[in-house]
Amino acid sequence: MSHDVKNIMLILSSPSGAGKTTITKKIQQKYQSFKISVSHTTREPRSNEINGIDYNFVSHEEFKRLIDEKQFYEYAKIFDNYYGTLKKTVDDLIKKNDVIFDIDWQGTKQLSQFKNLNLVKIYLLPPNKDELKKRLIKRDSDSLIEVEKRFKSFDEDVTHWQDYDYVLINENLETCYKQIEKIIANHKREFSNFSQIIQ
Numbered sequence: 001m002s003h004d005v006k007n008i009m010l011i012l013s014s015p016s017g018a019g020k021t022t023i024t025k026k027i028q029q030k031y032q033s034f035k036i037s038v039s040h041t042t043r044e045p046r047s048n049e050i051n052g053i054d055y056n057f058v059s060h061e062e063f064k065r066l067i068d069e070k071q072f073y074e075y076a077k078i079f080d081n082y083y084g085t086l087k088k089t090v091d092d093l094i095k096k097n098d099v100i101f102d103i104d105w106q107g108t109k110q111l112s113q114f115k116n117l118n119l120v121k122i123y124l125l126p127p128n129k130d131e132l133k134k135r136l137i138k139r140d141s142d143s144l145i146e147v148e149k150r151f152k153s154f155d156e157d158v159t160h161w162q163d164y165d166y167v168l169i170n171e172n173l174e175t176c177y178k179q180i181e182k183i184i185a186n187h188k189r190e191f192s193n194f195s196q197i198i199q
């Protein structure tokens with residue numbers, strides 16, 4: 001009998017600079033089944049970012065057209081730019097893959113309204129604010145104004161931790177990554193057992 005393992009949608013949110021992007025990429029490299037949902041954004045690309053891989057970079061006009069055409073599952077305005085997840089991106093990926101979302105709390109709230117999705121929601125925290133600032137500066141891809149904007153958003157961002165299934169502290173990347181692997185394994189097992197019972 002073939003096992004119809006239900007694919008999961010893993011949301012990773014965090015205050016900017018908590019290490020989420022690194023972890024997201026690590027998961028995708030290790031697990032063939034996981035694909036990253038590449039968002040659309042109106043933000044300018046950073047020097048190390050590639051269109052279509054890190055984001056789909058679009059103009060404000062294009063983003064607005066996509067909103068008007070109701071093509072997004074979710075979108076949000078963050079640091080003066082728009083970010084969103086296209087329905088088509090997710091619908092295509094989820095047929096064959098588990099999907100990782102690197103989105104903020106506003107997007108998480110919107111996706112949570114779709115009750116039929118197998119969402120696993122993780123919120124990542126930096127060990128403390130000093131470390132966060134260091135990481136933001138070290139990233140060296142944003143201007144100091146952008147760094148300051150992101151740092152200032154921390155206090156508001158963390159108030160949304162209760163909307164998540166898990167809250168992890170990313171003090172050590174390896175440890176944090178292993179915790180996420182455990183969460184993934186547990187959920188895969190849970191969904192797999194569930195679909196076996198149905199069968």
Ligand code: 5GP
Pocket residue numbers: 013014015016039040043074075076078083084085102103104105106107108
């Ligand atoms: P950054 O500009 O640093 O790449 O991302 C800023 C914030 O936007 C991050 O917290 C990131 O998780 C969030 N973000 C990226 N893509 C999306 C998206 O499609 N939807 C939402 N709601 N947030 C996103």
